[in-house]
Amino acid sequence: MHAGRRFHLREILYWTRRDLLRCLLWAAPPTALYHFCGFTFLSLSWVPVALLGTAVSFLVGFKNNTSYSRLWEARQIYGGIINNSRAFAVMVRDFLRPTAPGAVPELFGRHYAWLTALRYQLREPRAWENMSQPANAEYARLYRIPEHDVPLEQELARYLPAAELAYVLGKKNRATQLMALQSRQLNGLGGVLTEFQLMQLQTAITRFYDLQGQAERIKNFPYPRNFSSITTILLYAFVLLVPFGLLREFDKLGDGTFMAGYSVWVNVPFATLLMWVFLALDRVGDSSVNPFEGSANDVPISSISRTIEIDLRDMLDEAELPAPLTPVNNILM
Numbered sequence: 001m002h003a004g005r006r007f008h009l010r011e012i013l014y015w016t017r018r019d020l021l022r023c024l025l026w027a028a029p030p031t032a033l034y035h036f037c038g039f040t041f042l043s044l045s046w047v048p049v050a051l052l053g054t055a056v057s058f059l060v061g062f063k064n065n066t067s068y069s070r071l072w073e074a075r076q077i078y079g080g081i082i083n084n085s086r087a088f089a090v091m092v093r094d095f096l097r098p099t100a101p102g103a104v105p106e107l108f109g110r111h112y113a114w115l116t117a118l119r120y121q122l123r124e125p126r127a128w129e130n131m132s133q134p135a136n137a138e139y140a141r142l143y144r145i146p147e148h149d150v151p152l153e154q155e156l157a158r159y160l161p162a163a164e165l166a167y168v169l170g171k172k173n174r175a176t177q178l179m180a181l182q183s184r185q186l187n188g189l190g191g192v193l194t195e196f197q198l199m200q201l202q203t204a205i206t207r208f209y210d211l212q213g214q215a216e217r218i219k220n221f222p223y224p225r226n227f228s229s230i231t232t233i234l235l236y237a238f239v240l241l242v243p244f245g246l247l248r249e250f251d252k253l254g255d256g257t258f259m260a261g262y263s264v265w266v267n268v269p270f271a272t273l274l275m276w277v278f279l280a281l282d283r284v285g286d287s288s289v290n291p292f293e294g295s296a297n298d299v300p301i302s303s304i305s306r307t308i309e310i311d312l313r314d315m316l317d318e319a320e321l322p323a324p325l326t327p328v329n330n331i332l333m
Contacts (some may be wrong), residue, residue: 001300002029013137014095016280023275027268031057034247035264042244049245056238059231060281067289074291074299088204089312099192108312113159115305117174122149122292127291128222130286134194143331146302179208223277223289235282243271300333
């Protein structure tokens with residue numbers, strides 16, 4: 001998540017400079033051939049190109065709206081995790097401290113482990129995600145992705161005893177099994193919890209499973225490939241045609257003026273700008289459509305998990321609290 005006031009133009013240009021350079025290199029050759037070699041047949045009517053551009057703009061807009069919806073839903077899911085974590089923790093503390101105080105830090109520690117396992121699972125790459133693209137991979141060097149810096153085993157070892165750590169690491173979906181261990185321990189405390197208290201805690205466990213499943217749905221179900229593919233195909237068809245569709249329009253601008261014969265060169269910057277705008281808008285949608293992949297526009301699940309841990313440790317009146325994560329180059333993970 002970008003934690004600054006806004007993306008500066010230099011950041012956007014750094015991120016999209018490959019697209020900008022490709023657009024410039026594509027706009028220049030047909031303009032040069034038109035001007036120097038008299039290849040007027042390269043000029044296309046702007047009307048059909050503009051109609052294609054209108055269709056592409058609708059498709060790109062639809063894609064960006066869908067991308068934002070996925071991003072916002074992911075943020076709402078983690079908002080639910082924050083609220084339910086606080087409610088679960090305060091119930092564990094108040095229900096068990098008078099009767100089974102030793103169980104409280106165990107349940108808290110396992111909850112930190114669940115948050116950790118979940119965020120590591122959500123950061124795992126998928127074939128359809130975009131972080132492998134050169135522009136995104138290069139931009140990712142400007143910030144830190146905690147899940148890529150520290151192995152999961154090392155993180156979980158901070159919260160779990162050795163036997164439980166070995167058990168969890170042997171499972172495929174570690175977050176699911178950690179929550180199952182929470183349920184098992186709570187059921188084992190039936191003698192010190194009233195039926196109502198146990199029901200409240202088990203309801204919280206169920207809610208955590210619901211939220212985990214919602215996050216996994218977004219992670220494991222991509223933006224439909226048919227929509228994505230047709231948008232990309234038509235976008236590049238439009239981009240390829242833009243310099244040819246503007247040749248005659250800019251050539252006519254110089255008629256009767258001192259720019260006669262040279263106004264066609266205005267095609268290079270304007271065609272480059274038009275192509276870059278469409279490609280940049282498409283890249284904006286791509287950068288938000290997978291909100292857990294580790295991009296600069298992700299939901300900051302690492303920071304949220306640390307915030308939850310700080311809140312819960314504070315509930316136990318611990319003196320030494322972990323430091324909150326801070327943005328690196330305005331990017332907060």
